[in-house]
Structures are given as structure tokens and as C-alpha cells.
Amino acid sequence: MQKLPFVLAITGASGAIYGLRLLQYLLEQEQPVELLVSKAARQVMELENGLTLGDNLKVELLGYLGLSLLAPLIVHNLSNYGSSVASGSYKTMGMAVLPCSLGTLGAIAGGLTENPIHRAAAVCLKERRKLMIVVREMPFGHIQLKNMLAVSEAGGIVSCASPGFYHKPQTIADQVDFVVGRVLDQFDFDNQLFKRWCQVERPLPAFKV
Template sequence: MTGASGAIYGITLCRQLLAFGFHVHLVVSEAGWRVLKEETGWEATRRVDVLNERFDGAIADKRMTYHSLADIGASIASGSFRCEGMAIVPCSMGTLSAIASGASTNLLTRAADVTLKEGRPLLIVPRETPLNAIHLENMLKLSRLGVRIIPAMPAFYNGPRTLDDIVNFMVGKVMDGMGIEHHIYRRWGQPDDEQ
């Protein structure tokens, strides 16, 4: 999770992945912690405790591993560490730019670089508007490298009634990009009662 608005997308994705039985390795940038505080009221000083509380004990029972942004020696910084892929949700334009230029200045950008070099799926959910030419060029560069760009642009064909419906649509699109079967939003042409 980085410092772009839309922390709820990252929170919801973590909750869904945990519910599906995945072990989640979480990195939150310093700006990401600021956004978590501003958008959700999460306290940024007791980080491990807060994450453990908000994700129903997932750290304590070893379903989630939290890595400090500065821990460049963490497991996820190595290509020999086995994982199924990486999602950066939400992804700030600064993080997107660092990844596009190969600047591995912290654990998050190093893990993204490793994901690319190992040929594993990398998905990013950029959240910025309007976009300038630099943003678009960086996204194009990453797309050409095989990165899945899933902009935080919710659809309305599914008749969302709540903010959760909109968030679940975006998280569902990320899960689709990860190849995870789910039913957290109503797909095009799907009756309401089949969700």
C-alpha cells in the first residue's frame, strides 16, 4: 500500500486474500500510513498492533507478515523467495515512477523489481486524477513489461448501492487479474441473485 488515496482498496484486498486462505506479505509506505490515518483513522504509531487488530489477528496467527518499508533484507526482497505475485493497492505515481525506472530505494520498490525480474504477476492500482503525460508514459512502460494496470475506475453497470459495492468491484478486478475465482461483485449480465 502506498500514499495514494484509496486505502480502503488495499484494506479490502488484504481481507479478501486472507479470507481465501492466502498468506499476505504487507508493506505500507510512510505516505501510505498517512493515508490510512487520514482516510480510515488507523493509528500509525503502533503499526503491528493496529494491523493485527484490523486484520483479526492475522499477524499473531501467522496468516500475514508485515514488513517495514526500510527492511531491504526482508524475504520478499529476494528472487529466491517463492510467491505467486504482487499487487500494489493503491499505487501512488511516485511509486509507479520508481518501479518504471528501476529505482529500488525501499522494500516495496525492490519487491516490485524482484517480481518483474522473476516474471511473476505484478498488478498496480494507480489512483490519481487527472493524469499527466509522465504518468501515462510510466504506465505504458510498465504495461509493455507485463505489469497489469488496474486503475481505480469503478464501473456502474452493476448498480452499486453502497461505497462497499464500489470498493468490492475494484478489489474484484484486482482478484480477477490475480486469477482468483470470487463472487464479490456482480458481473456484466449476471442477475442480482447470483452474486
């Protein structure tokens, strides 16, 4: 049976690396991905990852991630409001917005569909498909907290990019994989990206003051 596509949106919050790593992991598992990258996310990727994207996002991203051009990736143009993921009749396994900016959070919470990312998220909610958003900001204001509650009440899974420390991370990549692994857990991908609680053998080192 053909795998349903996973919809991934990378928006302009800090932490584009989370979305890029999720994309890499899914494609390595030969999971078809339909990707949307906001304009602001491109700017963040340039600044944080040294990744300058032009017009051929598919080739550029696959090259950056060290993946074959045959990887099952579809990249949607953000000015195309008629893309597959804009319709509920197009079946997908759900959607993650990683990272999710406060702007996109507000749009999803308010049911706005100013771009195809918002529309794809609205489609997931109305079709009762899994939608996970991973917001990145600190601190949160009252409006953002209310928006997160609204998305949760509408059936979305709301999270912050808040990696744990109990798995003994040694590198930034370990921290990224913790967050990405927990997103994958929500979509029932059996992943080994991080050490789970009770898989960690050593006690935490004593805190040095």
C-alpha cells in the same frame, strides 16, 4: 502443497481502503500475505480510515480488520532491505500495489529501488511474476502516462482504481469490492465480491436530470 505468499503493497495514494479490503479478503481465504505499507500510506490511512498505525502493524491491522492474530500475515519493515520479498529466489505468487501512488509508479517504471516496495515490484518484473498496480490520480500528466506504458511493456498489469456502475453499487463498500474483485480476478482468485456482467438482472434506472 503450501500456498505461495501474495505480496501486497499499500502506498500513499488516496483509496487505502482498497488495499485494506484486499488484505482482509485474502486473509479470510487463508491466503498467506506479505505486506508492505509505505510511510505515506500510513498518513493516508489515518486521514481516510481513522487508522493510526504504530510499531506493531500486524496486530494493529488484524485488529482493525477484525481478523484473528493467527492469520497468515507477514508485515515487512520498510527499512529492511533484506526482507524475503527483496529476493527473486524467494517464491511468491506475485504482487499487487493497491493503491499505487504516482511516486511508486515512477519508481517501478524507472527500475528504482529506493524502498522495499520498489524492490519487490522490480523482483516480480524480472522474475516474470504477476505484478498488478492500481494507480489513483486524476488527471494524469504525460510523464505518468509514459510510466504506466513502461510498466505495462515490462510485463506489469496496469490499472486505475475505476469502479464500474453496471453491477448496481449501492454503497462505497460495493464500489471497493468491485475494484478488489477485479484485482483478485487477475490472480485467478475465484471471488464473488461483485456481480459480474450478465449476472445483473435489473436494467439501470433511467437517468434523472
